[in-house]
Amino acid sequence: MSNLHSWFPGRISMLMVVLSLVAAACTASYGAQVTEVTGVNEQTPEGYLQAQATPQASPSARAGSAVLSSEQAGGTGQAGQAQRESAAAAEVTVTAKEFQLQPATIAIPAGKVVRLTFRNEGAVEHDFEVQGLRADEVVVVERSANLSAAMSANLDQQTSAGQVYAAAAPGEATTIEFKVSTSGRYQAVCTIPGHKEAGMTTEVVVGRGASQGHDHQMHQNSGSMPHVSHASVVKAGKYGLQEIKPRIVHGVKVFNLTAEHVKWEVLPGEYIDAYAYNGMVPGPLIRVKEGDRVRIHFKNELPEPTTIHFHGNTLPNSMDGVPDVTQPVVKPGQSFTYEFKAEPVGTFIYHTHHNSAIQEPKGLYGVLIIEPRHQKKSYDQEVIQVLSEAEGYYLINGKAFPATTPIKAKRGERVLVRLINLGQMVHPMHMHGNPFEIVATDGHDVPPAARLTKDVVTIGPGERYDLLVKMDNPGKWMFHCHILSHVQNHGQEPGGMITLVNVSK
Numbered sequence: 001m002s003n004l005h006s007w008f009p010g011r012i013s014m015l016m017v018v019l020s021l022v023a024a025a026c027t028a029s030y031g032a033q034v035t036e037v038t039g040v041n042e043q044t045p046e047g048y049l050q051a052q053a054t055p056q057a058s059p060s061a062r063a064g065s066a067v068l069s070s071e072q073a074g075g076t077g078q079a080g081q082a083q084r085e086s087a088a089a090a091e092v093t094v095t096a097k098e099f100q101l102q103p104a105t106i107a108i109p110a111g112k113v114v115r116l117t118f119r120n121e122g123a124v125e126h127d128f129e130v131q132g133l134r135a136d137e138v139v140v141v142e143r144s145a146n147l148s149a150a151m152s153a154n155l156d157q158q159t160s161a162g163q164v165y166a167a168a169a170p171g172e173a174t175t176i177e178f179k180v181s182t183s184g185r186y187q188a189v190c191t192i193p194g195h196k197e198a199g200m201t202t203e204v205v206v207g208r209g210a211s212q213g214h215d216h217q218m219h220q221n222s223g224s225m226p227h228v229s230h231a232s233v234v235k236a237g238k239y240g241l242q243e244i245k246p247r248i249v250h251g252v253k254v255f256n257l258t259a260e261h262v263k264w265e266v267l268p269g270e271y272i273d274a275y276a277y278n279g280m281v282p283g284p285l286i287r288v289k290e291g292d293r294v295r296i297h298f299k300n301e302l303p304e305p306t307t308i309h310f311h312g313n314t315l316p317n318s319m320d321g322v323p324d325v326t327q328p329v330v331k332p333g334q335s336f337t338y339e340f341k342a343e344p345v346g347t348f349i350y351h352t353h354h355n356s357a358i359q360e361p362k363g364l365y366g367v368l369i370i371e372p373r374h375q376k377k378s379y380d381q382e383v384i385q386v387l388s389e390a391e392g393y394y395l396i397n398g399k400a401f402p403a404t405t406p407i408k409a410k411r412g413e414r415v416l417v418r419l420i421n422l423g424q425m426v427h428p429m430h431m432h433g434n435p436f437e438i439v440a441t442d443g444h445d446v447p448p449a450a451r452l453t454k455d456v457v458t459i460g461p462g463e464r465y466d467l468l469v470k471m472d473n474p475g476k477w478m479f480h481c482h483i484l485s486h487v488q489n490h491g492q493e494p495g496g497m498i499t500l501v502n503v504s505k
């Protein structure tokens, strides 16, 4: 029986390889398909036998590729070669838990065999899909033993289609080998519904720019704190949104913003791998008066290009910060100067507009407040609450509860809460004890007759609500997100998006 077993699949797979190579050759002879199936190359530097069938190639070519893979990995025929390749392969480890993927940036060399181990240290099943990244082929070298049937089928389907993908049951690992030839930047996620939104995303850099981080990554263990060699450490003692004072040059208010790579402390001893303006998350508060001439000297000290978009205030099109539309991208080491007249009055934001899905959640955002030049203030105290999510943490002003800063007010005080969502999720924010009136939306006043009094306001990405809270009810209250998984740190309540509101008698 065992003889039959070892003989039978081997012969069939060899037959299928031959058939698929014939199929590939046949397909290649039809003009339209030539670019899709580039043929068979047995002489790559590593001797890595590749049938370079893209996902669009004929099903038989794909099947052949998958069978070829299992032979290389599985010890029939080319086991010795597979072992030699493994010895030379670049090793990468990705760790999953609820709800994060580590490290925050994964460097993958191009044109080299990569052995990627996906380790699930969480309590539920997770997977790892590098979105849009196809390899010549993906070999499952070691397979998580207790995958659910659905996840197991998904692993087979995805890898045989050349998708860089792995899945693992809790406490287990899956190892894949693959080789990708083109440089690029990708987002990797856990595809289980809700997990990406909860923070299970990471960045994958292939090729150029990857080699620098690669050596470091090979020596890195999979601890919860990502170590980034060139990022400075910013302690919890330092808060985001610090107001920066301008230099006045010929009547123009001049601010300096520098984007840099830091480790930002969100809870005592817990860091995210952040991109930050002036070393803080959120970036500095820029506060100006209506009609001011504002100039912002921006310097990019990130390892990648970026731009700044000022969001909501009126400005000339050339200052809108959209790369290749209104300006060239600002490359690492380069600078760009933004200038506009501050108008209208209101709560505005600024943020990256390049590789935004990666850069903005890393912390490239800040707040711009344009105040009236004369009008008397209708509140006693102003508080800014910037919501965001990063690496599974739910943050207010760059910190997770209990590291968030409490609001302190005297009984009867009118507090203006500038609520700002710079995350990628919707958050229904609830105020205990004292209801609020929505006095402005997205930087525009709400006419008094149209103002709603509420205790929950749901705010989407990019939105701003100015809430006027009359603190008539003394006590220790909470202002928090009402999606209750957002008031947790690592699945433990309380945490995340909570600010204490302390109203004295």
Ligand SMILES: [Cu+2]
Binding pocket: 426, 427, 428, 481, 482, 483, 486, 497
């Ligand atoms: Cu929320």
